[in-house]
Every structure is written in C-alpha cells, then in structure tokens.
Amino acid sequence: MPRINSPVELEAFRQEIVSKRDPNKPCITLCSGTACHATGSKEVALAIEQELENQGLTNKVGFRRTGCHGFCEKGPIVVIDPEEICYLQVTPEDVPEIISSTIKEHQVIDRLVYADPTTGEKTAHEPDIPFYKHQQRMVFGANRRIAPQSIEDYLANDGGKALIKALFELTPDQVITEVKDAGLRGRGGAGFPSGVKWEFARKSPGEPKYVVVNCDEGDPGAYMDRSLMEGNPFGVLEGLVIGAYAIGSHEGYFYVRQEYPLALENLSIAIERAEEHGLLGKDILGSGFDFDVKVHRGAGAFVCGEETALLKSLEGKAGEPRPRPPYPAVKGLWDKPTNINNVETWANVPLIINKGAQAFASIGTEGSKGTKIFSLVGKINNTGLVEVPMGISLRDVIFEIGGGIPNGKKFKAVQTGGPSGGCIPEELLDLKVGFDELTKAGSMMGSGGMIIMDEDTCMVDVARYFINFLTDESCGKCVPCREGLRQMHKILTRITEGKGKASDIATLESLAETAVEASLCALGSTAANPFLSTFRYFKDEYTAHIEDKRCPALACKQLISYYIDPAKCTGCGLCLKNCPDEAIDGGKQKIHIIDQEKCTNCGTCFDVCPAKFSSVIKISGEPVPAPIPEDKRTIVRKKKSK
Amino acid sequence: MSDIRLQIDGKEVTAKEGMTVLQAAQSAGISIPTLCYHEDLAPYGGCRICVVEAAVNGVKKLVASCVQPVAENMVVRTRSEKIDRIRKTLLELLMAHAPDSPELHDLEQEYGADRGRFEKDASFCIHCGLCVRYCAEVVKKNAVGFIDRGIRKEISFIPEIAAKECDDCKLCFPLCPTSYLQAAYVLVESLAFPRE
Numbered sequence: 034m035p036r037i038n039s040p041v042e043l044e045a046f047r048q049e050i051v052s053k054r055d056p057n058k059p060c061i062t063l064c065s066g067t068a069c070h071a072t073g074s075k076e077v078a079l080a081i082e083q084e085l086e087n088q089g090l091t092n093k094v095g096f097r098r099t100g101c102h103g104f105c106e107k108g109p110i111v112v113i114d115p116e117e118i119c120y121l122q123v124t125p126e127d128v129p130e131i132i133s134s135t136i137k138e139h140q141v142i143d144r145l146v147y148a149d150p151t152t153g154e155k156t157a158h159e160p161d162i163p164f165y166k167h168q169q170r171m172v173f174g175a176n177r178r179i180a181p182q183s184i185e186d187y188l189a190n191d192g193g194k195a196l197i198k199a200l201f202e203l204t205p206d207q208v209i210t211e212v213k214d215a216g217l218r219g220r221g222g223a224g225f226p227s228g229v230k231w232e233f234a235r236k237s238p239g240e241p242k243y244v245v246v247n248c249d250e251g252d253p254g255a256y257m258d259r260s261l262m263e264g265n266p267f268g269v270l271e272g273l274v275i276g277a278y279a280i281g282s283h284e285g286y287f288y289v290r291q292e293y294p295l296a297l298e299n300l301s302i303a304i305e306r307a308e309e310h311g312l313l314g315k316d317i318l319g320s321g322f323d324f325d326v327k328v329h330r331g332a333g334a335f336v337c338g339e340e341t342a343l344l345k346s347l348e349g350k351a352g353e354p355r356p357r358p359p360y361p362a363v364k365g366l367w368d369k370p371t372n373i374n375n376v377e378t379w380a381n382v383p384l385i386i387n388k389g390a391q392a393f394a395s396i397g398t399e400g401s402k403g404t405k406i407f408s409l410v411g412k413i414n415n416t417g418l419v420e421v422p423m424g425i426s427l428r429d430v431i432f433e434i435g436g437g438i439p440n441g442k443k444f445k446a447v448q449t450g451g452p453s454g455g456c457i458p459e460e461l462l463d464l465k466v467g468f469d470e471l472t473k474a475g476s477m478m479g480s481g482g483m484i485i486m487d488e489d490t491c492m493v494d495v496a497r498y499f500i501n502f503l504t505d506e507s508c509g510k511c512v513p514c515r516e517g518l519r520q521m522h523k524i525l526t527r528i529t530e531g532k533g534k535a536s537d538i539a540t541l542e543s544l545a546e547t548a549v550e551a552s553l554c555a556l557g558s559t560a561a562n563p564f565l566s567t568f569r570y571f572k573d574e575y576t577a578h579i580e581d582k583r584c585p586a587l588a589c590k591q592l593i594s595y596y597i598d599p600a601k602c603t604g605c606g607l608c609l610k611n612c613p614d615e616a617i618d619g620g621k622q623k624i625h626i627i628d629q630e631k632c633t634n635c636g637t638c639f640d641v642c643p644a645k646f647s648s649v650i651k652i653s654g655e656p657v658p659a660p661i662p663e664d665k666r667t668i669v670r671k672k673k674s675k
Numbered sequence: 676m677s678d679i680r681l682q683i684d685g686k687e688v689t690a691k692e693g694m695t696v697l698q699a700a701q702s703a704g705i706s707i708p709t710l711c712y713h714e715d716l717a718p719y720g721g722c723r724i725c726v727v728e729a730a731v732n733g734v735k736k737l738v739a740s741c742v743q744p745v746a747e748n749m750v751v752r753t754r755s756e757k758i759d760r761i762r763k764t765l766l767e768l769l770m771a772h773a774p775d776s777p778e779l780h781d782l783e784q785e786y787g788a789d790r791g792r793f794e795k796d797a798s799f800c801i802h803c804g805l806c807v808r809y810c811a812e813v814v815k816k817n818a819v820g821f822i823d824r825g826i827r828k829e830i831s832f833i834p835e836i837a838a839k840e841c842d843d844c845k846l847c848f849p850l851c852p853t854s855y856l857q858a859a860y861v862l863v864e865s866l867a868f869p870r871e
Contacts, residue, residue: 334824351821356720356742509802509821509828510721516768519826520793540792547764550737550757551723 036311038319040197046310047188054189059094059136062112062177066101066260067295068417069108073124074098077109080125084132094136097186100176100264100299101256103418104164107147112159112177119159120145150414150436164415167433169396171404172380173257173420176264181299184306187267193312195383199275200320203386208279209235212382214390216402221247221338221375222450222479223555224401224468230372233362234280237370242282245366245373246273247343248289248296251335252451253502254410255482258376260418261406262289262296265380266303270326272382274313277324280372285326288343292333301328335452335506338480339554340373342508353508354554375480377406397423401467405481409435412442412487421466428462431485442487445586446570450479452499452506453559455566456492475566477559491588492571493578497525499563507556513548514557520544521564530591533579538568583654590634593653597638599624599661601648604668608638608649622668626660681749696740696751697725707740707753708762708782710769710852711803716812718742719804724765724782728752737761759786767792773799773853800830800855806847816840819847819856830859834867 037043061081065074078098085091095114102110107121113135120131120142127145134140146157147164156162170177179186187193199208213228234242246269250258261269273285289297304326307313315323329347336342337352344366346352365371381403385393394402401423407430408418414436421430427447431437438444446456455476457464464470468478486495504518521544524537545561552558568575577583584592597608597617602624609619616632619625627638642649679690683700690699695718700707710722720742727740730750737758740751752758763786770779771793779801783790802821807830810819818836821828832841841860848857864870 356718356739358744504826507825509823509825510719512721512723512765512768512802515802515826515828516771517764519796520768520771523794543760543764546757547761547768551726551739551761551765553720553723553739 036309038311040201040318043188043193043197043318047193050185050189057115060114061094061096061131061136062114063096063098064100064102064108064110064177065098066105066108066176066263067256068101068105069110070295072108072122074109076125077111077123077128080128081132084128088132088137090132090136094132097180099179100181101260101418102177103168103170103173103260103420104162104415105418106414106416111145117159118157119147119162121147164417164419164434164436167429168420169404169422170420171384172268172377173261173264173406173418175268176260179265179267181264181266182302182306184267184303184310184312187265191387192267192271192383195386196271196274196312197318199278199386200318200322205235205279205281208275208386211390212279212385215385215393216390216397217378217381217385217393218401218468219374220377220381220405220480222477224478227374227378230362230374231276231280233360234282234370234372237363239368239370241284241369242280243366243369243371244273244277244280244282244285245343245347245371246285246287246289246379247338247340247373247375248287248293249331249334249338249343250290250376250480251333251338251506252480252482254484255408255451255480257406257408257418257481259290259293259296261376261380262293263299266296266300267307268383269376269379270300270303270307270313272379273326274317274324275382275386276372276374276379278322282372283323283325285324286347286366287326287328288331288337288347289328290333291330297328297330304328334508335502336508336554336556339556341554343373344371351508353510354556356553377481398465398467398470400469401478405466405478407466407481407483409483409485411448411483411485412438412490413485414439423467424465426463426465427457430466430483431462435485438485438487442489444485445488445490446486446492446495446567448476448484448486448495448499448563449482450477450559450562451482452502453477453556453562454479454482455562456486456495456570457566458570461570475569476562489586489588491529491584491586492567492574493525493584494529494586494588496563496567497522497529500525500560503556503560503563507560511551511553511557513550513552514554514560517544517548517557518560521548521561525564528575528578529584529589531578531582531589533575535579537579538575541568577654581654585653587651587653589653590636593634593651594629594657595627595632595634595636595638596650596652596657597625597627598648598650599665601646602668603646603648605643605646607641607643611637611641613637624661624666624668626666629657679745679747681745681747681751683751684753690745692745694745696727696729696738696743696745696749699745700727700740700751700753705753708785709741710778710801711805712741713805713809713850716805716808719808722765722769722801722803724762726758726761728755728758762786763788769801771796773801773855775799776801776853778852798829798855799853800859801853802828802830803852805850805852806830806856809847809850814840814844814846816844818844819859830856832860832863832867834863837863838868 111120111123141157147162217227218224342352342354361371406420448456504522507514509515548561609617616628639649688703709725718741720739725740766788770790822831
C-alpha cells in the first residue's frame with residue numbers, strides 16, 4: 034500500500050474500501066478478546082474457518098475476529114450481520130449448525146440466544162439484549178465492528194476523520210478549546226480536566242515535549258483499557274496523534290503492561306500499519322506534522338499507574354512517585370514538558386473532534402461529561418464491560434445492565450474506583466455515577482472498576498483484602514503509606530480473627546488520617562479508603578467483630594463454627610466422607626456430629642451438604658450447641674403422611 | 676530570581692523563587708523537624724515528618740515542606756493540633772522499627788509519641804534513604820541502594836562496588852539515624868569481601 038499523502042487521498046482510499054464491501058453480505062463476527070479467548074474463542078474460530086470451507090462459503094460469507102464486546106459472562110460471543118443475531122457461549126460443535134441454519138436458512142438457533150435468567154424470555158437481536166440495550170457505547174462500540182489489526186476496517190468505520198479535521202481544519206489551540214469545552218476529564222483516576230492539562234503542557238517552555246498513553250491498568254478486576262487497546266488500537270492512536278498536535282509534541286510513548294500480550298501485539302501492528310499508510314511518522318497525511326511513537330512494556334507494578342512513577346519507570350528507573358509540583362506538564366519525562374493520559378481518555382478524543390464539544394458535553398452530569406466504561410465483576414449476573422452515560426444511577430448499572438445478583442442473594446455493596454476506592458451501600462444505589470458524586474460518597478471513579486458484593490461478603494474482610502493489596506503494591510518510599518498500611522493490615526487482620534481491641538478503631542482512624550493527609554502520592558492518600566468507606570457505612574460489622582467476636586456475614590473463618598442441625602440431618606454421609614480432618618462422626622441412619630476440637634473450619638461439609646437438606650449451618654458469636662446425646666442420634670424415618 | 680513574600684507562623688518572610696518552604700522557614704529561624712532531609716541532597720519527601728499546613732488563596736492543605744516550593748502570599752503554619760497528631764503517628768510508626776534511635780527520641784518527647792504503640796518490626800531501617808542518596812548524589816559511587824518494594828524494601832550494599840570503595844569512604848555512616856547501615860555494611864563485608 035502506497036503512503037497516503039493528503040486528506041483527499043485518504044477519503045479516496047476509504048471510498049475504495051467501502052465500495053468493495055457489500056453491506057448485505059453475511060458476516061460472522063467472533064469476539065476474540067482476552068475473556069472470550071479464555072472461554073475458547075480460538076477453537077470456535079478454527080471451526081468457523083473450517084466449516085465455511087467445507088460448505089464452500091469462504092468467499093460468500095465474511096468472517097471477522099474482533100476485540101472484546103463486553104458481555105464476557107457469556108463468551109465466546111458470535112454475532113451474525115447484517116441481522117445482528119447474537120449467539121452466546123458458542124462452542125465449536127455449534128458452528129456447523131450456525132452456518133447451515135442461520136447463514137444459509139436465516140433461521141435463529143433458539144438454544145444459543147440470550148435467555149432472561151428469571152423469565153426465560155429469549156432475545157436474539159443483539160441491540161435488544163438488556164445488557165446492551167441500556168448502554169451507550171460511543172467509545173467501546175467500535176470494538177464490535179473492526180478487526181483490531183485491520184486498518185481497512187478502522188477506516189471503513191470513519192477512522193481517521195477526526196485526525197483530518199484536527200490537522201487540516203483546526204489550530205492546536207482550537208483543538209485544546211474543543212477538548213476543554215467538551216468537559217472531558219481524565220478516565221484514569223483523578224478526573225482532571227484533560228483540555229486544561231493539555232494547555233499546561235502546550236504553554237510550558239522546553240523542547241521536546243512528550244505525550245504518553247498510560248496503559249498500566251492495575252486495579253484487580255478492571256480491564257477496560259486492556260480491551261480498548263486490544264480491540265481498537267487505532268482509535269487510541271488517533272486520539273494520541275491529535276493530542277500531540279494540540280500540545281506540540283512529536284514523540285509519544287505507550288506504556289503497556291507486560292501482562293497484556295494481545296494489547297501489545299495489536300498495538301504494535303496498528304502502529305506499523307499507520308506508519309505504512311502515512312497516518313503516523315513524518316509529514317502525517319501531508320500536513321507537515323511529524324509524530325512518532327514507541328511502545329514501552331511495564332513490569333506490572335500497580336504504583337506505575339501513578340503518572341510520576343510511570344515516567345520514572347519509562348526512564349528506566351525504579352517506579353517510585355516523586356513529589357508534585359513540578360507537574361509532568363512542566364517537568365515530566367527526562368524533565369521535559371509531558372502530557373500523560375489514560376487509554377480511555379485518549380480514545381475519547383477522536384469522538385469529541387468528530388462530533389464537536391457540544392454534542393459530547395450534552396451527555397452526562399454537570400461535572401462529568403460523556404460516557405464511562407466500567408468493568409462489572411464480583412457477585413453479578415452479567416460480568417463484563419459496560420459503557421454508560423455519566424449520570425446513570427448505580428442501580429441501573431447493577432440491576433438493568435448487570436442483571437442483578439446471582440442465586441437470589443441480596444445486594445450488599447459496590448466497590449468502585451479500584452482497591453483504593455470505596456464501598457457504597459444499598460441505600461446509596463440511586464447515586465448518579467460521576468467523578469464528584471462518587472468522591473462525595475467516600476469512594477471514587479478511579480479507572481472504572483465496579484466490584485459487586487452480596488450479603489455473604491464481610492465488609493471488614495473486604496477492607497483487609499484491599500489494604501493487603503495496597504500494602505503489597507506500595508512503593509515503600511513514604512512512611513504514611515509503607516508503614517501506615519503495614520500496621521492497618523495487621524490490625525484489620527487481627528479484627529477478622531476475632532482478636533480486635535476496642536482501641537483498634539481509633540488507631541485505624543489515626544493511621545487513615547496520616548495516610549490521607551501526609552502521603553506522597555495518590556496511592557497513599559487514597560489507600561485508607563477501603564477502611565474509611567466500610568467503616569462509614571458498615572460500622573456495625575466492625576463493632577460485631579470487635580465486641581461480640583461475631584462475623585455477621587458468616588465469612589471470617591476464625592469467627593465461625595460449623596454445626597449440623599440434628600433436626601435436618603438425614604444421615605446421608607456426604608459430609609463425613611468429604612471431611613478432610615475426620616472431624617465428623619456419623620453412620621447409617623445416624624445424625625452426624627462435628628467434633629469442634631478437630632474441625633478446621635474449611636467449610637467442606639457446608640459445601641457438600643445437599644441444598645434440599647441444608648443441615649450444615651454456620652454459627653458466629655454464640656456457642657455451638659452441645660452434641661445431642663448418643664441415644665437420640667438414630668434417625669427415625671417419618672412415615673409418609675397420606 | 677525575584678523575591679517571594681509569605682507568612683510562616685505569623686511571621687512575614689521573604690524568600691527567593693524556587694526555595695522550598697523548609698528553606699524559607701530555616702532562613703527565618705523557624706525550625707521544622709526533618710528526618711530524610713539533608714542540605715547537600717535533592718529533597719526526597721519520604722519521611723513526611725516535615726509536614727506543614729500551607730494555604731494559597733485560602734485553600735489549605737498539608738504539604739511536605741522539604742519539597743513544597745514557596746509561593747507569593749502563601750500562609751504557612753508549622754504547628755497545629757493536626758500537624759502534631761500526624762507527626763506523632765509518623766514517629767510511632769518509625770519507632771516500631773527503631774525504638775532506640777536518638778533522632779527519634781528527641782522528637783518523641785516533643786510530640787508525645789508512644790514508642791510502644793505499634794507492634795515491633797524486625798528491621799530497624801527507617802528508609803530515610805540518606806545513605807543511598809548521599810552515595811549516589813555526593814560521592815557518586817552507588818555502592819548502596821534500595822532493593823525490592825513496599826514493606827519488603829531494604830538497603831543493600833552492592834558487593835562489587837562496596838569492596839572497592841567503602842573502606843576508605845564511609846561518609847554515609849554518620850548520616851544513618853539508626854545504625855542499620857553499619858549493620859548492613861558489616862554483613863556485606865563478612866559475606867562478600869571478608870578481611871584476611
């Protein structure tokens with residue numbers, strides 16, 4: 034492919050691609066993001082290729098492997114265009130039927146379409162599935178339509194239009210004004226207005242200037258940036274080039290976690306293609322603007338998501354944050370003015386340039402504009418990635434899109450903002466999703482993780498878990514974070530073990546204050562949130578653990594005992610057979626008994642006791658009843674009453 | 676360099692642009708406690724004991740004075756109930772490692788810290804980084820460095836460099852507030868380059 038040297042040539046190339054594509058030609062789209070890869074999308078792909086060949090359809094039916102569609106719970110996902118018939122949890126064995134029935138005969142295969150878990154109602158048409166219906170997929174939607182390594186797909190879906198508009202119709206200052214007016218705020222965590230940040234970098238003296246993409250996504254359970262990078266690297270790249278033009282930078286870096294091999298592969302190929310086509314490198318599209326990028330692989334330290342630590346790591350030094358000011362816009366990479374934004378932030382830029390600041394700002398709340406991608410994980414029916422307009426309520430995200438809590442359990446809390454975010458309780462479910470709204474509730478937007486917890490989750494244990502994560506990921510430079518978290522973790526562990534003291538709460542509060550007020554970077558200053566927010570909304574659980582030595586959620590191993598209810602035990606023997614500690618005594622027609630001395634609280638008996646009996650129960654905060662006398666242990670079968 | 680006027684503990688202070696709050700305070704005879712600060716080294720901002728309250732245009736926040744640049748009309752308070760409370764907690768956290776450090780003892784009294792508040796931890800390094808930074812920035816030998824991260828972070832001599840450079844230098848020894856450095860040196864010496 035010869036280089037494209039002008040907007041006119043690019044438009045001609047785009048027309049050429051589009052004209053060769055028949056919109057009515059059937060096309061099979063297979064999600065091949067990391068989650069679907071894990072559930073077997075590669076095998077499905079091989080089966081599709083084979084079957085198309087077997088049925089002589091290779092040239093008559095399109096086949097596209099794309100990035101993540103978001104409905105990861107139900108992968109691998111196949112969508113048949115142009116009808117948009119969506120098949121879930123597809124296996125290689127389903128493929129011949131899909132091709133012979135759906136492709137050839139236009140028949141929908143009932144067993145593969147979405148079924149509502151409560152009503153059983155079937156939905157075949159992708160946009161009508163409740164998971165998708167309530168979303169607004171402006172940034173993430175392209176994933177479904179393009180093969181990540183195909184620049185043709187990207188251009189056929191209007192790729193490059195924003196770049197042309199920025200380079201040929203707008204001055205750098207106009208681009209910045211546009212981004213400012215759109216109200217775009219950083220999607221990586223802090224929510225700083227992106228246009229303002231760009232302006233700082235542009236006005237900051239010093240050459241060269243650098244632009245950086247932060248793809249060091251480290252929150253457990255969060256994979257929005259990963260999926261954008263894997264599924265639509267051209268989109269992120271286009272946003273970056275536009276930003277570089279606005280800021281006056283000619284050199285950029287992608288900082289991508291080593292653990293994201295597919296993102297690295299697709300990005301590297303996208304960069305190559307863009308260079309070949311003249312969308313990157315010298316004299317981009319004949320505009321006179323030069324811009325090059327390099328990809329840097331991060332070694333997977335959570336703290337390197339913090340911008341100053343990331344820049345240090347990029348320089349080849351240990352990834353430790355440094356005090357700000359000076360901000361990277363003034364003194365960043367190699368002490369030069371640097372603008373660093375997160376993947377999703379960059380991916381929003383082409384959208385703003387294409388549709389205009391006003392259209393973008395018309396979506397959202399007063400302080401938070403546009404959409405946000407969240408990863409819904411934990412105790413939720415529809416695990417996956419969702420893109421919703423700012424201002425939507427947490428309830429809608431969790432229940433309308435997420436499909437609620439599995440197994441009829443009760444919702445307890447949603448943890449937003451990653452490990453250093455906070456837990457929001459049920460009474461705040463109508464809270465609107467936005468930067469300021471979440472911060473006010475004691476949590477934060479962070480990069481967009483949402484971990485849903487049900488009634489079986491102990492909130493003290495949750496705080497302990499996240500503080501443990503942060504202790505492990507602290508860089509160790511400043512005392513409030515390194516030492517404060519170490520002590521907080523010790524105290525929280527003690528409380529979950531039933532060894533809490535009345536004075537522990539005051540100590541935790543003073544450690545939290547010290548971390549919030551005196552830490553060097555945002556990791557430390559937000560690190561106490563897991564404790565602060567759980568204590569704010571679930572204080573009674575702390576009291577129960579410390580004063581009554583009781584875990585209300587029956588989750589903390591050292592605070593619970595297992596007991597077999599003599600009235601319910603049928604003597605089936607499953608618990609006896611599975612107990613690894615020989616702590617259960619029983620026999621045929623005999624009520625089983627747990628020897629509390631031998632029991633190690635592993636919970637195996639609880640798990641294996643058939644649900645229809647549910648005779649193994651957990652007890653916390655009260656003594657276990659004494660075993661029933663030997664002579665009353667024989668089970669007398671009830672006569673069938675009729 | 677233009678002059679910058681600010682107020683520290685009610686006192687009008689004139690500082691030079693680019694100075695830190697700590698330097699401005701010291702020049703005006705106002706003392707702020709420090710542990711990881713050294714005038715020959717680039718400010719590090721690790722120990723946080725030098726936190727002060729700084730207000731610019733009425734917006735107050737706690738900052739580490741060793742790294743915070745002065746600003747026109749900034750109003751600084753070096754002591755308050757909150758600042759003292761935080762310094763006390765920081766001292767107590769460090770005394771879980773180094774209960775016998777003379778530097779910490781002096782401050783312990785001033786801030787009413789309780790050296791037994793937190794469970795003791797085995798290592799008595801307080802990670803001020805004075806040795807590491809002095810060796811890197813002043814001596815320029817990099818014979819001692821930090822290894823690992825977070826609560827596993829510790830100082831370590833690099834045997835190949837230490838064997839050649841340290842015996843005649845040892846300029847870092849008097850900087851260590853806990854004598855953990857000396858212990859680390861003895862260890863590396865006995866393991867990596869024992870004397871005949």
